[in-house]
Amino acid sequence: MISKRSMFLSGAMAALLVSAGPGAGATEDWHAFGRDVLKQLIEINSEHAIGSTEVTHAIADRLTAAGFARDDIKLLGPPDHPTKGNLVVRLKGTGKLKPVLYIGHLDVVEAERTDWSYDPFKLTEKDGWLYGRGTIDMKGQDASTLTALIRLKKEGYIPDRDIIVAFTADEEAGGDANGVDWLLKNHRDLVDAEFVINPDSGEGRYKNGHKLYLGIQTSEKEYMTFGWAATDKGGHSSRPGPANPIYHVAGAVARLAQYRFPLHLTDTTREYFSKRAELESGQVKADMLSVGGASPDPTAVERLSAVVETNILLRSTCVATQFDGGRSESALPELAKAVIQCRTVPGETQAWIEKILNDIAADPAVKLSVIYPPDISPESPVDLRIMGEAEKLARDMWPGVAVIPFMSAGASDSAFSRAGGLPSYGVDGTFQDLDDDRAHGKDERVGVEAFNQELDFSYRLMKDLGRMK
Numbered sequence: 001m002i003s004k005r006s007m008f009l010s011g012a013m014a015a016l017l018v019s020a021g022p023g024a025g026a027t028e029d030w031h032a033f034g035r036d037v038l039k040q041l042i043e044i045n046s047e048h049a050i051g052s053t054e055v056t057h058a059i060a061d062r063l064t065a066a067g068f069a070r071d072d073i074k075l076l077g078p079p080d081h082p083t084k085g086n087l088v089v090r091l092k093g094t095g096k097l098k099p100v101l102y103i104g105h106l107d108v109v110e111a112e113r114t115d116w117s118y119d120p121f122k123l124t125e126k127d128g129w130l131y132g133r134g135t136i137d138m139k140g141q142d143a144s145t146l147t148a149l150i151r152l153k154k155e156g157y158i159p160d161r162d163i164i165v166a167f168t169a170d171e172e173a174g175g176d177a178n179g180v181d182w183l184l185k186n187h188r189d190l191v192d193a194e195f196v197i198n199p200d201s202g203e204g205r206y207k208n209g210h211k212l213y214l215g216i217q218t219s220e221k222e223y224m225t226f227g228w229a230a231t232d233k234g235g236h237s238s239r240p241g242p243a244n245p246i247y248h249v250a251g252a253v254a255r256l257a258q259y260r261f262p263l264h265l266t267d268t269t270r271e272y273f274s275k276r277a278e279l280e281s282g283q284v285k286a287d288m289l290s291v292g293g294a295s296p297d298p299t300a301v302e303r304l305s306a307v308v309e310t311n312i313l314l315r316s317t318c319v320a321t322q323f324d325g326g327r328s329e330s331a332l333p334e335l336a337k338a339v340i341q342c343r344t345v346p347g348e349t350q351a352w353i354e355k356i357l358n359d360i361a362a363d364p365a366v367k368l369s370v371i372y373p374p375d376i377s378p379e380s381p382v383d384l385r386i387m388g389e390a391e392k393l394a395r396d397m398w399p400g401v402a403v404i405p406f407m408s409a410g411a412s413d414s415a416f417s418r419a420g421g422l423p424s425y426g427v428d429g430t431f432q433d434l435d436d437d438r439a440h441g442k443d444e445r446v447g448v449e450a451f452n453q454e455l456d457f458s459y460r461l462m463k464d465l466g467r468m469k
């Protein structure tokens with residue numbers, strides 16, 4: 001807003017005042033605005049025990065100040081979890097196309113001041129870095145998304161599809177009030193969309209200072225956990241017999257160690273290997289091209305399976321993570337049990353995994369149980385329109401950077417949106433060091449320049465997606 005007072009100022013002075021506000025649209029101003037939002041979000045502690053509600057109020061104030069109607073800003077959450085608030089805001093479009101939904105979690109992993117070099121809940125700039133809990137997971141991305149939305153609003157941009165942004169609670173630490181899940185189950189109308197953008201699960205990566213790729217996440221491995229147990233009547237250790245539960249379960253675990261799940265490629269992982277090959281050379285490049293092709297060469301599969309990072313993209317995995325048995329040094333064990341944690345390629349059923357585990361155990365004395373049933377999260381189709389928009393921006397902002405669809409081995413809130421029938425894409429323009437991942441760790445940080453570029457990228461992507469046919 002230009003006050004009457006400015007009319008009495010000299011032309012140059014007035015121009016200076018006008019261009020100083022974020023409404024002016026100059027790039028530097030939006031960088032400053034974005035930084036200010038980031039500072040505010042970081043400095044409101046939203047660890048699991050504290051919750052996200054206070055952050056949602058700060059965001060609501062920003063949105064109101066930017067001109068969003070109160071009716072387009074919803075603050076809501078499960079009544080029995082007052083600290084696990086969510087905020088849903090809508091930038092209205094012409095309605096020609098179905099909405100896009102952005103999701104961004106507001107909670108952060110715990111951080112102890114004594115573990116850190118700086119106060120984790122103060123945004124600290126040092127040597128080109130911004131330190132603070134959440135700078136990369138994911139208050140940095142939340143700040144970018146919010147800044148982009150406010151900037152579009154201030155510019156009077158009318159998209160062809162509504163742009164909905166949901167800032168949500170309880171993504172980390174297996175919370176019981178996950179915002180995305182709760183919104184989809186209780187307020188589907190508010191968040192229903194053609195597709196979802198989740199900056200939390202996208203990845204821009206560089207190595208040795210050189211930008212490598214922008215990964216668009218289309219799928220996640222599913223998480224399921226089983227138990228193997230065997231029992232016996234026990235007895236004195238001086239009188240051992242063959243029915244020792246430890247031997248039975250240990251035998252099954254030893255066979256699991258030798259087992260490898262069959263090769264299971266998806267549209268995403270095939271495309272991933274084809275494109276990732278371009279960043280490699282020699283044998284690895286040839287192997288990736290082979291695996292990305294129509295009929296992978298078994299020796300290429302063998303070589304890539306020997307490396308953990310590529311093996312986990314080629315197949316499901318199950319691994320023993322806990323083992324327990326026996327009560328006393330001089331007694332035959334009455335019980336032995338192992339926990340088997342599985343990460344499966346989308347599309348593989350619980351029944352199929354159970355059959356494989358029973359076949360591996362190959363022992364009627366070893367009983368299989370379900371400890372954690374799968375979170376079903378189907379693969380989202382590789383959407384060439386979204387890939388195309390990201391490629392266009394990457395070509396312009398970071399020439400030579402590959403845009404690659406990928407499946408991640410861990411889980412994000414996209415598991416809930418995919419399970420809810422919404423194709424979901426992890427897209428994030430924040431470049432991070434491939435060899436220095438500080439998410440959830442001490443001295444979490446984002447580069448000043450990386451954050452500024454993220455602000456530009458988020459704005460341009462949101463604007464493009466608003467009219468993408």
Ligand SMILES: [Zn+2]
Pocket residue numbers: 105137138171200
């Ligand atoms: Zn996260």
